[in-house]
Amino acid sequence: MIETTAARGVTGLFVGLATLDLIQRVPALPAANTKVTAQWQELSAGGPALNAAVTFAALRGHAVLITRVGSGTVGQLVTADLRRCGVTVVDAALLEPEAAGHGRTEQVPTSGFEPAVSAITVDASTADRQIVSTDAGRPTPLSSRGRGALQAQLTAHLSDAAVVLLDGHHPDLAHAVLDVLDACQAPDQPEVGAGPVPQLIAAGQRPVILDAGRWKPQLVDLLPRCTDIVCSADFVLPQSGSQAEASGDGLLEQLVEGGATLAAVSDGPRPIRWRTAVDIPIADADAAGGATRPDRATGAIRVPSAEAIDTLGAGDALHGGYAWGLASAQPTEHPAALDRIGALTFAARVASLSTCHLGTRSWLAAVPALLNRA
Structure with missing residues (x-):
């Protein structure tokens, strides 16, 4: 059960890609060298971590997004949309130390x-889509001084963050965040205060979620640093012994054996399969489809049925809802005892709701009603 009153004001930190999405809905995807008139369009900020942060903010959480946006024309449109959605942005593209000797850092424009810009065309009759994008591109990695400036800002945000989510893009930013997180949880840190977040930090229980999406080479170094790994059905581990080991239940087993507290695979309207590293208490194991072993719990969560008209961004909504569910859970003595299955069940409801609306923003108006039923 998700406690919505306690969850108000919880902070989540999201690290990853920011794009500008031009979404157009058409009667049918155009053939080569043809032109088609769109029935509907939307221009909004996009990216897996970004849309998860927008979802978290819509659920009345405080979402902080660490990304690269810049101060150019496209960046200004992205920033404006995030401001409307209530997401705080730490823009690594603008972070540089101030002139030497002043002893502080500030955000100043950097070059270029x-x-x-992601061009997304959705077939209204089938929901099939085409996406053309450069994704994160190849930005210049953080310099040592830029990394220091970023870490200085992160320290303040991490002290309040109950959950961290990474999408695998901008891996230099992800590792910078995780390095600060590790430092916050180091044994030689001062004694923490009272309250859920300090207790999570002290116990090393603060969840780090990886939106695994599709396989990316940089995930090799990120996977071992994450506690919760949520994949799509398209995710396949490379260099696995067989197809069965690379996907499905074999994939879940490998991710848990690799150190994840929870691994899950979403597959559209089909049940979300999950596995945890240890046996965990489940409030309603039958409803969650759960079965436990002495050292492991596994099961599946039914995705609520919906009259879906657009699945674009549903996975991002799932991850944002899961982050919010974990952030709202109270810490306990064992990290697996956070109500991960309850959070994942709630996230499935969030994702299902998002598919009943066009685009990635119109569904946010329906979130208050969802919270009232939580």
């Missing part, structure tokens, strides 16, 4: 970074 522009987010990708």
Whole structure:
């Protein structure tokens, strides 16, 4: 059960891609060298971590997005949309130390970074889509001084963050965040205060979620640093012994054996399969489809049925809802005892709701009603 009153004001930190999405809905995808008139369009900020942060904010959480946006024309459109959605942005494209000797850092424009513009065409009759984008591109990695400036800002945000989510893009930013997180949880840190977040930090229980999406080479170094790994059905581990080991239940087993507290695979309207590292208490194991072993719990969560008209961004909504569910859970003595299955069940409801509306923003108006039923 998700406690909505306690969850108000919880903070989540999201690290990853920011794009500008031009979404157009058409009667049918155009053939080569043809032109088609769109029935509907939307221009909004996009990216897996970004849309998860927007979802978290819509659920009345405080979402902080660490990304690269820049101060150019495209970046200004992205920033404006995030401001409307109530997401706080830490823009690594603008972070540089101030002139030497002043002893502080501030955000100042740097040269030429522009987010990708993703052109998304959705077939209204089938929900099939085409996406063309440069994704994160190849930005210049953080310099040592830029990394220091970023970490200085992160320290303040991490002290309040109950959950961290990564989408695998901008891996230099992800590792910078995780390095600060590790430092916050180091044994030689001062004694923490009272309250859920300090207790989570002290116990090393603060969840780090990886939106695994499709396989990316940079995930090799990120996977071992994450506690919760949520994949799509398209995710396949490379260099696995067989197809069965690379996907499905074999994939879940490998991710848990690799150190994840929870691994899950979403597959559209089909049940979300999950596995945890240890046996965990489940409030309603039958409803969750759960079966436990002495050292492991596994099961599946039914995705609520919906009259879906647009699945674009549903996975991002799932991850944002899961982050919010974990952030709203109270810490306990064992990290697996956070109500991960309850959070995943709630996230399935969030994702299902998002598919009943066009685009990635119109569904947010329906979130208050969802919270009232939580």
